[in-house]
Amino acid sequence: MAAGAATVMLAVLPTIATAAEKIKVTDISGREVEVSVPVERVILGEGRQIYFTAALDTDEPFKRVVGWRDDFKKADLDGYNIYLSKFPQMAKIPTFGGMKDGTFDIEQAVALKPDVIIMNTEAKSATEESGYIEKLAKVGIPLVYIDFREKPMENTDDSMRIIGKLFGKEERAEEFVKFHDEQIARVTDKLEKTTDLKKPVVFIERAGGYSDDCCMSFGNENFGRMVELAGGTNMAKSIIPGTFGTVNPEQIIASNPDQVIVTGSNWELYVPGGAWVGVGPGADKAKAQEKLAALMKRPAFTGIKAAANGNVHAIWHQFYNSPYQFVAVQQIAKWLHPELFADLDADATFKQLHERFLPVAYNPGYFASLKAGL
Structure with missing residues (x-):
């Protein structure tokens, strides 16, 4: 009888496993989307979404990426080159234009047979x-919205949890969220x-x-x-x-x-050769x-007080569009209240983030200041 029960259990296991693969995810916009998980083929609606992919698929951050928008190299050249040196295969990933500017090629996207498109x-x-x-729905391709840009302080944790569900990396996502929240709490x-x-x-110039x-x-919102x-x-x-x-x-x-x-x-x-301030990984301070x-x-x-007193700083722009904003919060707090946060080191925090979650080594250069000692 025990053997018969075991036979029955073995017979139903494949059905249970198959049924469990289909889940409904509520994305950041409130849409309920049905997705087969864990997803194996992903199109990233923005190249800089690699910032979260790398935090979850740390060993192989590009293993699921079959297509992505062409902005990573243009918007973060230093970061792009760091990833390229370690993962040269990323240069072969098909690139897209953006949906917002009307240059997204839907036929190309369909041909890549993604399990999900993350926008x-x-x-x-x-x-x-x-x-x-x-x-996309007609050809069985779900689209899921996340947000690290419009309301990042509100939506980052939920966005990471959504991606964790899609990737089958829910525990890893929770680990990141915990670290994220603890580091903001060190300030708040x-x-x-x-x-x-x-x-x-404070005036933030974008x-x-x-x-x-x-x-x-x-x-x-955002910065x-x-x-x-x-x-401040x-x-x-x-x-x-x-927001903007x-x-x-x-x-x-x-x-x-x-x-x-x-x-x-x-x-x-x-x-x-523009007048922009090139802070970022390995920047010349x-x-x-x-x-x-x-x-x-x-x-x-x-003539304004900030310029006269040297209280002028530069910070990596990409904090505005990644799940790493807590690093920016720490650095800004240090600039605004140097005595109160004398023991706070945003560089050390960002280095810790790299060591725990990211596949590339930390390379300082994300901040600059005209104030002596900062």
Whole structure:
């Protein structure tokens, strides 16, 4: 009888396993999507999504990636080259244009037979207007939205958990989320216990020097929210109603911010020889400081307190579109409240992240400052 029971159990096991492969995932936009997991063939709607893929598939970050958008090399050339040196096969992965700019090739995507396409929420409107979701559904390709950009401080943990489910790496995703939250708490817990905290007014310039225009910034999310979490007052919060927007030079002069933080990266492929500040892995700190100082000679910044006191800093732009924002929160807190966070080292935190979760070695250069000692 025991043998018969075992036979019955063996007979039903394949059915159970097959049924368990189909799950319903609620993505960041609230859509319920049916996906067969773990996914083995993935199209990344943005090349910089490798930042989360690498944290989950650490040993083989490209093993599931059959296609990706062509932005990683252009937006983060230094980071791209670091990954390329260790994983040369990534150069052969087919690339796409973006759904948002209408250059996504749906026929190419279908030909690659992905199990899922992972898109940023910023592309949602364009994706819906073009009917991509319905077209993909007809050929059995689900599309899942995640978000590390529009509301990253709200959606990063859930996005990592969603990707963990898709990849069959739920425990790994939870481990990352735990580390992420603990590192932010090192800042927020201390601030909550600090009485009579003076919050400096901070102007965050998005991609300063990328173009001649002045000045792109952040409203109440992304780097704007990071400033608030780090114990500052985001100057543009009351000017920009959403996540992204622009302030004019007169508004900067009138606000007279105590601190200025400029986001930058190696954008040589976008704007060759541009005035942007090339912070990032392995960046030349002296060159970054030189370019940062040059940006402060523009009319919007000459004479403001931040420039006069040297409280001007540069930070890696890609923190705005990755699950690594907690590193930025720590560094901003250190700039705004150096005495309160004297024992906090964002470089050490980022190095720890690399050692625990990422397949490439940490290479400092993500921050620069005109303030002596910072």
